[in-house]
Amino acid sequence: MTQSIQQKGNKNEKDIGSDDDRPAGSGSAAAKTWVLTNAEEGMDKGNWQINSDQLKVKDHAFSIEQKVLHGGKQEGSKILTIHSKDGLTITLSPTRGMNLLRIEVSAAGWAGIRRLKRSSTRRLSTWKAAMASAGWKDSTR
Helix, strand or coil: CEEEEECCCCCCCECCCCHHHCCCCCCCCCECEEEEEECCCCEECCCEEEECCCCCCCCCCEEEEEEECCCHHHCCCEEEEEEECCCEEEEEEHHHCCEEEEEEECCEEEECCCCCCCHHHCCCCCHHHHHHHCCCCCCCC
16 A cells, blocks of 8 residues: 655646646645655655645645554554645545545534544444444444
8 A cells, every 4th residue: 555645746746637737716735745755665745744835835735744653453543634824624535535524614523524534444244333433434223
């Protein structure tokens, strides 16, 4: 499994299209890749972060942060948080198939699961367990 975030500008630089390929008014987009986890190479960056100031992006303030959780059933699980200074926060879990954990826009928000557990600690032998691992709540009780 390889997990990466893209923003143009280093040795892993990749263009995602020329200006001619983009629709009118779409602006200029670029990509840069940071590999945070690569199981094949046994590489893991652990806790990591970057922000718009470090990338010299002036138009929109943002930050991207990866945290490795410790303790109990969440040991080794990862949380990837993308935060915009405009009030948008998106939280993903790369260790659970990039599951969407939470979206917050200023005061409003959505959360799929309350506490993250490492996939290997979940028994998926039943339909309810499989649905719970995907973040769905059991409303049949």
